[in-house]
């Protein structure tokens with residue numbers, strides 16, 4: 001197992017697989033409802049054979065697809081998900097959790113965390129069904145979200161094994177509607193004996209990275225663009241632990257949206273760093289010079305894992321055909337603004353720590369408490385208030401901090417990638433997942449809006465979440 005690259009790394013491993021099949025978006029889940037404003041889908045967690053880079057493997061899928069099929073809704077819709085747990089009972093894992101126990105989380109949706117909405121505290125065993133229902137009338141919209149299971153103790157293994165999909169809340173009538181649009185689900189995996197490789201205790205400490213990097217389940221797919229064409233890519237990092245520092249050869253990435261919605265205008269970046277759980281919405285204007293251009297993940301040292309010294313070709317853009325001279329928009333969402341911190345905002349300190357645990361394993365905690373069924377660091381917030389969360393990272397690796405239900409704006413970041421810091425601390429970006437750099441800190445402005453109930457915040461390196469780097473958020 002790779003020790004990662006702590007300090008003074010010199011050699012970069014180039015992972016440049018041959019060009020693969022034509023790029024394909026994940027399939028869209030069919031809407032079973034005839035009622036306008038209602039989207040109704042069937043979602044089934046089950047083991048199914050999937051072709052991963054030429055090898056057939058039994059993965060934990062949604063409806064047999066890897067990644068899961070995209071759920072597509074619009075702002076204001078009611079989303080009904082008829083969920084069925086068809087995972088087989090295969091015993092209890094090292095965290096003491098029956099492996100079949102699952103549920104559904106709609107990462108990024110500003111919806112109720114109670115009842116049968118985005119309630120991650122309910123879960124159910126093999127054979128059961130559950131009807132989720134989400135009212136999206138207060139969700140800002142125009143963003144890509146991420147659905148995955150959320151049973152504490154099972155999250156890392158189930159997402160690693162394949163349970164992850166995109167959930168798009170469309171924008172309508174914006175300056176972006178005319179562009180060819182694609183969804184990119186970034187996910188890595190390692191196979192062993194026709195199944196996802198099992199986690200070790202070191203994987204829980206470091207966060208498990210795979211040896212095969214996939215875009216919508218494919219190795220290095222080829223996406224065609226015409227010279228001068230502008231395409232819109234909505235990208236989600238659905239990996240357990242791998243960070244992607246994205247760069248497209250000879251091209252800029254124009255960021256038009258972040259986790260929680262659209263920005264006021266495009267922000268031109270040469271690289272975009274995306275940690276697990278984060279999404280980014282970018283425009284790409286193809287070169288006028290035909291040829292192949294690589295979308296790469298450049299080395300980024302998160303303090304653990306092999307990705308620190310890997311340069312990976314994720315996808316190839318083939319600029320080909322007759323030219324299509326499309327313009328980038330000057331404005332995207334003029335209503336997007338940065339909020340001022342209200343004088344009466346409640347300020348909280350949240351400290352993320354890693355340590356050595358029992359039997360050579362690790363421990364992970366928030367304000368000294370490792371989340372369990374009986375103990376959790378709990379924040380009690382009042383509805384319709386603003387809070388400032390100061391999040392401190394007392395460990396040698398980065399932690400992507402994620403809170404459910406209410407997206408935040410980033411006031412400041414200390415440490416880490418400078419382009420990341422400047423993008424998120426100077427633009428009107430809505431974020432639900434933000435990298436807290438190793439030994440660094442982040443300050444968030446969190447509007448606590450609309451919904452009461454109990455939900456969670458946690459590290460989105462899912463192994464760390466399962467080890468206890470999670471707290472409860474009781475909104476009253």
Ligand code: C2O
Pocket residue numbers: 105107146148150277402404456458460
């Ligand atoms: Cu994407 Cu609580 O998670």
Ligand code: CU
Pocket residue numbers: 105106107108402403404
């Ligand atoms: Cu979430």
Ligand code: CU
Pocket residue numbers: 398399400459460461464465469
């Ligand atoms: Cu973490």
